[in-house]
Amino acid sequence: MNLLNKIIKTTMVSSLVTLSAFASNVIIEPLKVETITLEAWDKAKEFEITLYPQTTVKFNDKKANELNKDLKTKTAYIKALQTNSEISFKVVWEDKTKTIQKGVANRQNSFADGFAIQFASNYEDATKLPYIGMGSKNRPVVVYLQKAVEQHFEPNGKEEISTQVNRNNTYAFNDSLKQFDKKVEALAIKDYQRAFISEGFRSMTQIKDNSTFFNAKMQYKENFFSSNIWEGEITRVLKDEYLKISSKPFPIAIAIWDGEKMQRDGLKHLSSWITVSTNQQEATKYQQSMDSSLLNANIKNGENLVKTNCASCHNYKDENNANKYMAPNLSNIGGYSTTSYLQESILEPSAVVVPGYNRNAHKNYEWYYLDGKNRVSTMPSFSYLSNKEIEDMVAYLKTLKVQGE
Ligand code: HEC
Incomplete structure (x- = not known):
């Protein structure tokens, strides 16, 4: 099977540390079919994508930070x-430990494996x-989120299905057990879907x-x-009021959470925008307008420019040059950002504003202020630099990401 080969192949390739700085140009090609069937899935082509630990903000949770401190790619x-x-879309990823969140009551200290697919509305x-x-x-997105949460059905208010019937007592239940399962399926709270x-x-x-x-x-x-995997599937209509998928290429992004590592919210693995088209x-x-070629850029010059212009606010490459509340940590920005996004961030910081930490808790480190209804970034524009300098910096930022699984 493809997956096995690929797992082996990836392990071998990742140890070689290939020059993958600009190799995020995967294009997902959906197979056109009459109906979605198992046979159709067998025939569909499989595409390999890389997800990076999201390092934008630092979590305020010591234990979780410890568990996630040396994250690699997925x-x-x-x-x-x-x-x-x-x-x-069917998404498959390796996860050695199956982590299912039990019941709603434990949400504070029980975490779930999960995944999400994100679409850009426009x-x-x-x-x-x-x-x-x-x-x-x-610039809204439509996100489908599925977390591995135990289904619970609460006719007795006990939250867990398993405590409500004795499955071994087939004598007493038998047929009614089937009915019970049907009822559970229909009424269960699938709260993380x-x-x-x-x-x-x-x-x-x-x-x-x-x-x-x-x-x-x-x-x-x-x-x-010989590996343990999750297989996630998300199906949606091509057109609704939030998003209209036409015959034109469109982008998706994938996120994965590992409950074993207490991952939740922004503590996750994240892909960049990936082009989908038939x-x-x-x-x-x-794809090229999203991730234009940077082959003529001077990465070394970009590194120097970033050090001079950006390091007072941004941390990157594990260096603690700036206060962590000042600005997004850029350690993996090259993994989950397109070149056009990076260019725009430097030239027009307020076009897309990262919300940052809780503004009430960290009043001295607000990432934006409000001008009427508009969010204005506290990052200055660097549009006075030359195109070449911007390009060099973007090329350097593209190299900022962890390697290997
Ligand atoms: C005065 C502090 C400051 C300086 C200097 C600064 N930035 Fe920023 N930057 C921010 C803040 C705050 C944000 C978050 C708000 C926003 O999205 O604009 C940000 C956001 C970003 C983002 C988006 C991050 C993400 O996770 O998506 C990028 C990329 C970025 N900056 C790159 C740079 C580069 C490159 C430089 C130097 C040329 C630079 N910044 C200089 C404060 C700064």
Whole structure:
């Protein structure tokens, strides 16, 4: 099977530390089918993508920070199917430990494995995509989030299905057990299977009405070609009021949480924007405008420029040159950002504003102020630098990311 080969291949390749600074140009090609079936999934092509630890803000949780201190990249394998009315993505990733959150009562100290697929609501201009971490003001994203949470059905208020029937007592239950399971399936609280429309973290709105259709699921497979994997699937309609998928290329991003490492919210692995299209030629054009070539850039010069202009506010490469509350940590910015996003961040900081820490708790380190309804970044624009200097800095920022799994 593909996956096994790829797991072996990736392990070998990652030890070679390939020159992958600019190699985020995967294009996912959905297979067009009449209906979504297992056979169709078998035929669909598999694409390999890399996810990076999101390091934008530092979590205020010692134990979680300790567990996540040396995170490397994660590899996910993606397939896509498209019918006349729906699109479906299957995401597979390795996770040695299955972590399921039990019940709602334990949410404070019990964490779940999970994944999300994010779509840009407006995606025609690949140089103006939303902030990768859950969108940004005026550039909303639609996010489908699925976490491995034990289904609970609460006719007795006890939260866990398993405590409510004695499954071994088949004599007493037998047929009624089947009925009970059906009832559970219909009534269970699948509380972490959600669709959101989001304009930046902490401004997410759950889509609760029937204005769209989506379906999410997760399945754990042990000893699947000698590794343990999660297989997640998200299906949505091609068109609804939040997002219209046409024949044009569009971008998605993937996030993965590892409950074992107490990951939640922004503590996760995140991909960059990835182009999806059934038309290779158009997809390549789209991809190139999102991630323009930096082959002529001088990375060393970029490093010097970043040191001079940016290091007083931003931490990167594990160096604690700045106060951590000042600005986003850029240690993995090259992994989950496109070149056009980096260019825009430097030239026009207020185009996309990262919300930052809780503004009430860290009043001296606000990342933006409000001008009427608009968020204005506290980062100055560097548009006075030459195009070449900007390009050199972007090329250097693209190298900022951890390697290997
Ligand atoms: C005065 C402090 C300051 C300086 C100097 C500064 N920045 Fe920023 N930067 C910020 C703040 C605050 C934010 C978050 C708000 C925003 O998104 O604009 C930010 C955001 C960013 C982002 C988006 C980060 C993300 O996670 O998406 C990038 C990229 C960036 N800066 C790069 C740079 C570069 C490159 C330089 C130097 C040329 C620089 N910054 C100089 C304060 C600063």
